[in-house]
Amino acid sequence: MSAREEILARVRKAVAGAEDVEIPRHYRTNRQGEDLVGLFAERVDDYRAIVHVVPAAEVPGKLDACLGERRMIIPDGFDRAGGWDDVNTADGVVTGCAVAIAETGTIVLDHGPGQGTRAQTLVPDYHLCVVRADQIVAGVPEALARLDPARPLTWISGPSATSDIELNRVEGVHGPRTLEVIIST
Amino acid sequence: MSATFLGMPGSFPKNSRKAVQNSQLRFNLRKATHTIRGKRAGVVGELPDWQELRAAGKAIKDHTLRNLDRYLLQLEEAVTRAGGTVHWARDAAEANRIVTDLVKATGETEVVKVKSMATQEIELNQALAAHGITAYETDLAELIVQLGDDFPSHILVPAIHRNRSEIREIFLDKMPHVPPGLTDDPPALAEAARLHLRERFLRSKVAISGANFMVAETGTLVVLESEGNGRMCLSLPETLISVVGIEKLLPSWRDLEVFLQLLPRSSTGERMNPYTSMWTGAVEGQDFHLVLLDNGRTDVLADEVGRQALRCIRCSACLNVCPVYERAGGHAYGSVYPGPIGAILTPQLRGMSSELDASLPFASSLCGACYDVCPVAIDIPEVLVDLRAKAPHAAAEKAGMKVAGWILNDHERLAKAQRAATRARKLVPKRLPGPLSAWTDTRDLPEIPEESFRDWWERNERA
Numbered sequence: 001m002s003a004r005e006e007i008l009a010r011v012r013k014a015v016a017g018a019e020d021v022e023i024p025r026h027y028r029t030n031r032q033g034e035d036l037v038g039l040f041a042e043r044v045d046d047y048r049a050i051v052h053v054v055p056a057a058e059v060p061g062k063l064d065a066c067l068g069e070r071r072m073i074i075p076d077g078f079d080r081a082g083g084w085d086d087v088n089t090a091d092g093v094v095t096g097c098a099v100a101i102a103e104t105g106t107i108v109l110d111h112g113p114g115q116g117t118r119a120q121t122l123v124p125d126y127h128l129c130v131v132r133a134d135q136i137v138a139g140v141p142e143a144l145a146r147l148d149p150a151r152p153l154t155w156i157s158g159p160s161a162t163s164d165i166e167l168n169r170v171e172g173v174h175g176p177r178t179l180e181v182i183i184s185t
Numbered sequence: 186m187s188a189t190f191l192g193m194p195g196s197f198p199k200n201s202r203k204a205v206q207n208s209q210l211r212f213n214l215r216k217a218t219h220t221i222r223g224k225r226a227g228v229v230g231e232l233p234d235w236q237e238l239r240a241a242g243k244a245i246k247d248h249t250l251r252n253l254d255r256y257l258l259q260l261e262e263a264v265t266r267a268g269g270t271v272h273w274a275r276d277a278a279e280a281n282r283i284v285t286d287l288v289k290a291t292g293e294t295e296v297v298k299v300k301s302m303a304t305q306e307i308e309l310n311q312a313l314a315a316h317g318i319t320a321y322e323t324d325l326a327e328l329i330v331q332l333g334d335d336f337p338s339h340i341l342v343p344a345i346h347r348n349r350s351e352i353r354e355i356f357l358d359k360m361p362h363v364p365p366g367l368t369d370d371p372p373a374l375a376e377a378a379r380l381h382l383r384e385r386f387l388r389s390k391v392a393i394s395g396a397n398f399m400v401a402e403t404g405t406l407v408v409l410e411s412e413g414n415g416r417m418c419l420s421l422p423e424t425l426i427s428v429v430g431i432e433k434l435l436p437s438w439r440d441l442e443v444f445l446q447l448l449p450r451s452s453t454g455e456r457m458n459p460y461t462s463m464w465t466g467a468v469e470g471q472d473f474h475l476v477l478l479d480n481g482r483t484d485v486l487a488d489e490v491g492r493q494a495l496r497c498i499r500c501s502a503c504l505n506v507c508p509v510y511e512r513a514g515g516h517a518y519g520s521v522y523p524g525p526i527g528a529i530l531t532p533q534l535r536g537m538s539s540e541l542d543a544s545l546p547f548a549s550s551l552c553g554a555c556y557d558v559c560p561v562a563i564d565i566p567e568v569l570v571d572l573r574a575k576a577p578h579a580a581a582e583k584a585g586m587k588v589a590g591w592i593l594n595d596h597e598r599l600a601k602a603q604r605a606a607t608r609a610r611k612l613v614p615k616r617l618p619g620p621l622s623a624w625t626d627t628r629d630l631p632e633i634p635e636e637s638f639r640d641w642w643e644r645n646e647r648a
């Protein structure tokens with residue numbers, strides 16, 4: 001018997017006669033939060049990321065200020081010209097996002113247009129992310145409902161961190177050590 | 186699962202006695218478990234629907250286990266459809282052989298690894314080494330453990346038994362090109378690890394991972410982490426091999442909405458861990474292999490009481506509240522699964538033929554704190570009692586009883602040990618004011634059990 005057949009047979013034998021269970025889903029879903037922008041900004045800030053809340057018209061100016069003289073990766077589909085090509089020598093990367101979660105201060109990238117590849121958003125030490133207010137949802141269930149499982153997804157909650165040395169939190173091991181978020185309202 | 190994890194044939198009592206005498210270990214453990222415990226309580230308290238999430242988590246896992254054959258087939262189909270290749274492994278040897286062959290086929294002799302309990306369980310690194318393949322751990326704690334040539338002691342913070350100056354020594358000793366002026370400042374140590382691994386990440390062609398969850402409906406795998414080494418391993422190399430226990434399955438995409446709330450809050454005590462990666466099949470041109478691992482899990486599944494241990498999502502909350510773990514440390518459990526979950530999972534996965542494994546169900550006072558914090562409501566005390574009844578009698582029980590008393594009762598000596606550790610190592614965290622707190626905190630244990638270990642022992646001894 002192949003390993004596959006044998007494991008499946010063992011499983012069937014193990015659970016034969018066991019009762020199935022109903023899944024109670026009485027937790028919160030489909031929430032319409034009040035001030036999602038405010039909550040998201042507060043929760044991102046809790047992770048020691050840098051947060052700006054900016055009216056849409058002022059976003060280009062804010063971007064200029066953040067980018068400065070940095071050698072930035074500007075992914076295909078991000079509304080801005082120019083940029084640096086080589087991930088290994090870039091100072092940073094600027095992206096949009098697919099969805100953002102207020103309750104947990106999380107940004108989710110699906111690496112679609114304007115969001116770069118997985119490597120582009122990982123290797124440079126600085127990540128600047130532009131989040132539109134209408135991309136912010138209340139919680140995890142609302143975020144999953146908007147996401148496409150067929151795409152590679154990267155959930156980001158603050159900068160890279162470790163607590164492996166005597167439980168001291170240190171920002172930045174392998175991922176970007178600085179995360180800056182511009183929320184466009 | 187090998188019983189020689191620690192190279193010690195001992196029993197839990199023998200092993201834990203050593204640990205109890207190691208004041209550094211105990212001080213670190215205490216600090217770690219109490220800190221994480223506090224953070225967990227804070228973020229769990231924020232969610233008004235925590236108990237509803239917990240009930241859903243438990244039911245989703247039970248439903249999955251009940252229909253595991255069907256969901257495994259669905260997963261296989263979905264992963265294959267998305268360009269991945271699925272392999273099945275009955276036991277550790279078979280899994281190791283599959284992975285070794287896959288690595289050999291790439292022609293590579295080095296692989297990078299992201300922390301995975303399943304690959305520790307099957308001792309994959311050793312199996313690869315036997316074929317001339319070097320596996321590099323990339324999680325900071327695993328790197329410390331690997332370079333220091335020792336064993337993980339906690340699921341979440343595996344190097345918690347090492348302090349900063351020991352870590353500095355290990356780095357100076359074992360890391361090529363380490364800056365000679367390296368201090369023991371945690372950011373400096375983290376930076377040294379970053380530089381040490383960066384080039385390896387960019388160069389490596391093969392990565393090996395585990396997964397926290399697999400979604401049958403979509404074929405998606407999910408890895409939660411903090412440092413970014415997971416993202417490096419999962420996205421940069423050309424070939425990705427994931428070794429995952431068959432119980433890690435969830436039926437539908439939607440089920441993640443429960444577990445992505447339960448796990449980070451229970452585990453690191455954060456609202457969300459810094460990074461979570463999800464991928465379905467072969468992504469961005471990668472070659473993707475999934476190895477589904479049984480290795481004793483179907484035996485656990487066959488046990489009506491014990492099968493609930495397969496709901497475990499390895500959050501480590503039960504370790505952090507366990508008065509026995511806090512004193513004995515992770516190494517005493519002699520397996521990759523320490524603490525309360527290890528005490529019920531290891532004897533079921535490996536059987537209770539060794540002295541060590543037969544003593545594990547006795548490594549508890551049955552206080553029930555583990556059950557209260559478990560995000561999937563595993564009734565660990567219930568399984569322990571059931572396993573005790575099944576354990577071969579005599580020596581193990583007596584030894585077990587002795588250690589529970591020894592570990593839990595001697596507050597005075599514990600306080601002294603901690604004071605000594607504090608003075609010697611200048612480790613005292615700001616929040617802990619002075620020596621008296623050690624004494625107070627020591628007493629601040631979960632209430633001792635409705636039925637204490639001793640009562641249980643006496644009742645069963647007479648029965």
Ligand code: SF4
Binds near residue numbers: 496497561
């Ligand atoms: S048994 Fe429960 S509390 Fe312990 S690690 Fe597993 S899921 Fe977490």
